[in-house]
Amino acid sequence: MRLSWERAADDMAVSSYDIWEEDSRIHSVRGSATTARVTGLRPGTVYTFTVRARDAAENSSGDSNALDLTTASGRGDGPSTAPTALKATATRTKAGVRGIDLSWTPPRTAGDGEVREHQLFLNGRLATTIVWGAAPPAGTATYRFTVGEPPGTRYSIKLRAKLPDGKWGDFSAQRTVVTR
DSSP: OEEEOOOOTTTTSEEEEEEEETTEEEEEEETTOOEEEOOOOOTTOEEEEEEEEEETTOOBOOOOOOEEEEOOOOTTOOSOOSOEEEEEEEEEOTTOOEEEEEEEEOOOOSTTOOOOEEEEEETTEEEEEEEOSSSOOSSOEEEEEEOOSOTTOEEEEEEEEEOTTSOEEEEOOOEEEEOO
């Protein structure tokens, strides 16, 4: 798969561009390049890529906008079971309480099964299981939680759904949010 991007605004000092897949730097190209080839991807999998510019002093820019790509399903694979359209927004109340608002679309399931549970992962670790006691929301699901870390704390967030057959589905694309 080939990724491409626009040059950094201050492209005179850029020595390289780093390609990130979720929280891992997977590739680097010289500062004059604006494309990279990514290999070794699994079929039927959601990947989230970002790019960071880096200068000779090893200072990095912030992340580019995230790009979600789903590779084609392999032979015999069914549809993706990952939640889609995950959005994460940092919030802060007038009282100074920091939080994160999430919204996403649960995966479609075969038959009449409902998705009643999702696992929320923060920085690669299971943080909580979101369970609807009644019928799950139709269309977009939402969830809000508070965080106690100081402003500027970075969180990586992803979800997966418990499918009607009791198995956990594929992970959503990952989102990164910084508290304010």
